[in-house]
Amino acid sequence: MKKLEKSPGIKAYNELEGSERLKQHNAFEDSDKLKQYNELKTAAVNDKEKNKEFKRLSNDSAIKSYFKLEKSKNLKLYHEVIGSHNLVRYKELKEHVNTDEFKKKVAYLKDRKKFEKSEAYKKYADYKKLAGDSVVSFVLKYEKSKLYKNYLDVKESFDLKRYNELKELIESEDYKKQKAWLEDKKRWEKTEDAQKFKKYETDKKKPEFVKYFKYKDSTDFDFYKNWxxxxxxxxxxxxxxxxxxxxxxxxxxxxxxxxxxxxxxxxxxxxxxxxxxxxxxxxxxxxxxxxxxxxxxxxxxxxxxxxxxxxxxxxxxxxxxxxxxxxxxxxxxxxxxxxxxxxxxxxxxxxxxxxxxxxxxxxxxxxxxxxxxxxxxxxxxxxxxxxxxxxxxxxxxxxxxxxxxxxxxxxxxxxxxxxxxxxxxxxxxxxxxxxxxxxxxxxxxxxxxxxx
Known part of the structure; x- marks a missing residue:
């Protein structure tokens, strides 16, 4: 939102939208004075009196003010940004950052004591409490025994992991299908590549493809190269x-x-x-x-x-x-x-x-x-x-x-x-x-x- 807010178009929009200056500018477009000015601008060429009146109006402060804004870069940017994706996005973001939910989230992230208020801190406190429990102490002592160490050595070993992986693999439906596919002498016809090749053979016979390759290297489009x-x-x-x-x-x-x-x-x-x-x-x-x-x-x-x-x-x-x-x-x-x-x-x-x-x-x-x-x-x-x-x-x-x-x-x-x-x-x-x-x-x- 801040990035969009700094863009020239959005700046011009925020400056002019709803402003008294733009209201006066739009109201002046239908004024008799501007109509008279535009009429005199054409008629004053061959008429001295009208030319004199046209010059007087040209120095009129309201006329000057109108054309100053009309020719300004800000008004051009304002018209360009109206209805644009950037303006729609800017308004969406502005509305979002002003919601209570967003403000609460910002407040939470800026809170230096948020850890003490978190679920993680509650779990840490529970851990400290359990660490002094007698049952927990027994388990921790048993974990240091030779029998348990032997169990852990096998449990975490590469051989046991690999054994379980292979057992799971050869019992899976994917493995059985892969084995059957590799033993199938007609497996090429059933592949995705074979289907793509068949589609290629079909597509290259389509009229639009035939026409494309017919004209691809022809001179039929030389006109656009030379003109x-x-x-x-x-x-x-x-x-x-x-x-x-x-x-x-x-x-x-x-x-x-x-x-x-x-x-x-x-x-x-x-x-x-x-x-x-x-x-x-x-x-x-x-x-x-x-x-x-x-x-x-x-x-x-x-x-x-x-x-x-x-x-x-x-x-x-x-x-x-x-x-x-x-x-x-x-x-x-x-x-x-x-x-x-x-x-x-x-x-x-x-x-x-x-x-x-x-x-x-x-x-x-x-x-x-x-x-x-x-x-x-x-x-x-x-x-x-x-x-x-x-x-x-x-x-x-x-x-x-x-x-x-x-x-x-x-x-x-x-x-x-x-x-x-x-x-x-x-x-x-x-x-x-x-x-x-x-x-x-x-x-x-x-x-x-x-x-x-």
Missing amino acids: GVVFEDSFMVKKLDDAKWMTSSLTTSKTLGQNYAMPGDLSVFTDGANIQTGSKLSIQVKKEIKEGMVWQMPAGFVQTDFEYTSGIISSGEHFQFEDGIVEAKIYFNPVKQVASSFYLANGSNVPRANLVEMGAKNILGLYTMNESGKIASEGLEINNLKKGAYIFTLEKSGATFTWKINELEVLKLTSNDLNKPLELNASSLVVDKLSGSSANFDVEWVKCYRKK
């Missing part, structure tokens, strides 16, 4: 990893600073509200009224109401994909009114390489801008693909792009416009009114490889 993972996410955590993803496009983050829509869009991207993780990534389209910004010429960004909300994730500020392989396990379940895409781009929506797009169009390939300013599509239609999970793969080598579905090559194209670092993007966009109230775009995992 290394440089980016991956299995979306198992219930919160989107903000060290890997942002919930807006790279273009949006560098222009307006918030998600916006284009003319004709029926939905607007929320700031992560339509993104769910936990066992997979799920981008949800919902039928709900939401106010957002739309780009309209010549007015620019105009505020309007949208019938639907959706979501987008991008690796733009965290990871740029160069030459290598991108693969993702994606559930192919197209909804005609929703364009769901997993694509690679360089800071803009077009040009881009679609790992897969489903919905109004079910395609793999490239989107480019033609001379008349319209989006041109080049690729492969996958309308005949059955609903279900597929591993979609895109390999980039300079300006050459190669697509695979479940390891089968299906398309190869070139694009000099996309021969540059590209960010990963996934989104759903409503292009027509839904028959229902929602639709999902599900991705189980994504991995990026680069040659070692």
